[in-house]
Amino acid sequence: MKKWENVTRGISFVIVLTLLPPYLEKIGISFWLIGLCIFAVVYCVFFIVSKIEFLQKSVSNKVGWLTFIAVSIIITVLFEFILK
Incomplete structure (x- = not known):
């Protein structure tokens, strides 16, 4: 079992690596x-x-x-077609 925290960390990592470097x-810089x-x-x-309490709940590996x-996929597609 994973926690939602781990899923959120991965998603935030993708968001930062996708959106921050082109802006900088x-x-x-x-x-x-x-x-x-x-x-x-x-x-x-x-x-x-x-520190977010909700994200400490367990989630199955498949759902995570x-x-x-x-x-x-949604973030990278939005960035490539809409934000650029």
Whole structure:
């Protein structure tokens, strides 16, 4: 059994890696600073997610993986076709 927290961490990781680097490149931040910003944002999001009580509930592996894959696909498709 997994927790919803783990699924949310994976989804937030996909969101940060998909949306943050292009934005930081547009405003002209260097490669190393982009990496540092991504690390800091992911660390802060993981900390916040660990404090949310609802996400501590168990979920089956099948439902967790299906949720993660579906949300990841939706986020990347939205980013490629709508936000760019």
